[in-house]
């Protein structure tokens with residue numbers, strides 16, 4: 139079992155686990171935007187940089203994708219590591235100046251603003267972390283969105299920047315977006331995945347009428363889970379109420395969550 143020395147203290151690490159995992163397990167905080175435990179690593183945001191001691195010289199590495207295979211020594215809170223992460227945050231703030239989520243993370247890192255010019259309107263408010271692209275491909279199996287363009291024109295979009303026929307309106311991309319840029323917009327009879335322009339019929343809760351998800355997504359869920367069909371058509375609140383009522387012991391009063 140290798141040892142990881144973090145800021146002068148030794149900890150045991152599992153062979154193959156990343157510096158980020160070992161650090162978090164031992165109570166250290168390293169900021170990240172593009173890391174999600176359910177998805178593959180891409181190391182695209184560069185916010186999790188730490189200083190790896192190479193014995194006589196050091197190197198900045200992204201902690202989310204650096205596997206520990208032997209004893210290593212890292213510095214999370216050295217001047218160089220903190221300064222590198224702050225520099226990355228300043229660049230990200232220029233891309234995403236209006237995101238409350240990013241500004242909150244910047245505040246935690248003691249970064250108050252950015253000296254860099256803001257990016258253009260078309261690129262605004264996306265840090266290109268790729269979480270949405272990965273969740274759509276790896277978990278939903280649709281690959282409805284991907285990276286488009288190069289350099290400063292790089293962005294996430296559906297093919298040809300047109301509404302994608304592969305999008306099922308599941309909302310997973312909106313759920314993982316760390317800067318709150320992807321949104322599900324609810325219209326009278328449709329749901330829109332913004333900014334990808336996909337629109338489809340909306341499914342509402344069969345009990346209370348609350349908007350839930352795109353019709354194609356709900357149909358897919360019903361096909362995959364026929365045994366739970368009666369629950370699939372309910373919103374989380376109504377589902378909880380129904381299951382609470384179903385599991386009441388005979389003779390006792392049902393406890394219905396408010």
Ligand code: SF4
Nearest residue numbers: 274305306308309311
């Ligand atoms: S809402 Fe559409 S684009 Fe977003 S994850 Fe689901 S299928 Fe992919």
